Every structure is written in structure tokens, then in C-alpha cells.
Amino acid sequence: MNIQDNAVVSLHYKLFLVEDGDLVESTSDGPLVYLHGHDNIIPGLERQLEGMGAGDKASIVVQPEEAYGDYNNGAQEEIPLEALPGDLDLEEGMILSLLDDQNNQHIVVVLEVKDDTVVLDFNHPLAGEALRFEVEIAHVRAASDEEIAHGHAHSGDGHHH
Numbered sequence: 712m713n714i715q716d717n718a719v720v721s722l723h724y725k726l727f728l729v730e731d732g733d734l735v736e737s738t739s740d741g742p743l744v745y746l747h748g749h750d751n752i753i754p755g756l757e758r759q760l761e762g763m764g765a766g767d768k769a770s771i772v773v774q775p776e777e778a779y780g781d782y783n784n785g786a787q788e789e790i791p792l793e794a795l796p797g798d799l800d801l802e803e804g805m806i807l808s809l810l811d812d813q814n815n816q817h818i819v820v821v822l823e824v825k826d827d828t829v830v831l832d833f834n835h836p837l838a839g840e841a842l843r844f845e846v847e848i849a850h851v852r853a854a855s856d857e858e859i860a861h862g863h864a865h866s867g868d869g870h871h872h
């Protein structure tokens with residue numbers, strides 16, 4: 712079958728920044744497996760994968776508004792060092808994963824480390840970036856009713872609720 716809503720897709724990809732061509736990440740540890748049509752991957756990639764089938768390759772460019780959004784200059788915050796876990800060896804440019812009071816995860820970049828505070832950038836590290844994915848579709852299958860009800864793919868060993 713080809714990629715459509717409620718298909719479970721396995722694909723390999725390499726993700727590059729359009730601006731300077733840097734490789735950001737790749738599926739070297741195994742394919743990405745996701746349920747299509749349930750907002751599990753960035754919208755611009757999901758839209759352009761539609762209709763592809765196993766063995767197909769493509770180079771897909773996604774603009775920031777269909778990826779991680781535009782860069783927001785107001786999304787920087789200075790917080791007390793003591794609000795962060797004490798065992799962090801903070802350095803500028805470091806990427807941290809923080810949980811807020813509501814247990815939402817935030818990926819932040821350390822902009823500046825001061826004596827008692829740290830300036831964090833709450834923009835996604837890829838905000839404002841146009842992205843290029845080199846994809847190769849490994850496998851496409853119909854999702855089970857349970858997967859559709861859950862809104863995600865079940866791939867055996869790795870699945871936990």
C-alpha cells in the first residue's frame with residue numbers, strides 16, 4: 712500500500728539544515744516507525760510523504776512554519792540556577808530537557824550561564840530552520856484498530872504505555 716491516513720510507515724531519513732547543509736540527525740539506529748495522519752511527525756514532512764510506497768526515495772524540504780515554527784525572540788527566560796537540577800554541568804549551547812509544573816517537556820538551549828542565573832531559549836532548537844529530509848521508505852502497512860484508537864504505531868518490543 713502507499714502512505715495514507717492510518718498507514719503505519721517505517722522509513723529511514725537523514726535530516727539536514729537547508730541553510731548550511733549540516734546533518735542534524737539520522738535513523739542510523741533503526742527506522743522511524745509512525746502512524747500516518749495522526750500528527751506524530753512534523754506536518755510538512757507528513758504531507759509530502761503522502762502517496763509514497765516501500766522502496767521510494769525522496770528529498771523533501773520543509774519550511775519552518777510546517778516544521779518547528781518561526782524563531783520567537785520573546786522566548787528567552789532568565790531563571791535562577793537553583794531551579795535546575797544541581798548535577799548539571801551547564802555550558803552555553805547545551806540543550807536541556809526540562810519538565811514544568813504540568814509535567815510538559817520543554818527542550819531548551821542554554822544561551823548564557825551567569826553566577827546565579829542561567830538564560831534559556833525556549834524556542835525549539837530547530838525553530839526558524841528550513842529542513843531537508845532525505846527519506847527512503849522501508850515498509851508501509853495498514854494500522855490495526857488498536858493502533859488507530861491509540862493514535863500511534865505499535866512496533867512490538869519498543870511499545871510501552
Ligand SMILES: [Zn+2]
Nearest residue numbers: 861863865872
Ligand atoms: Zn498504544
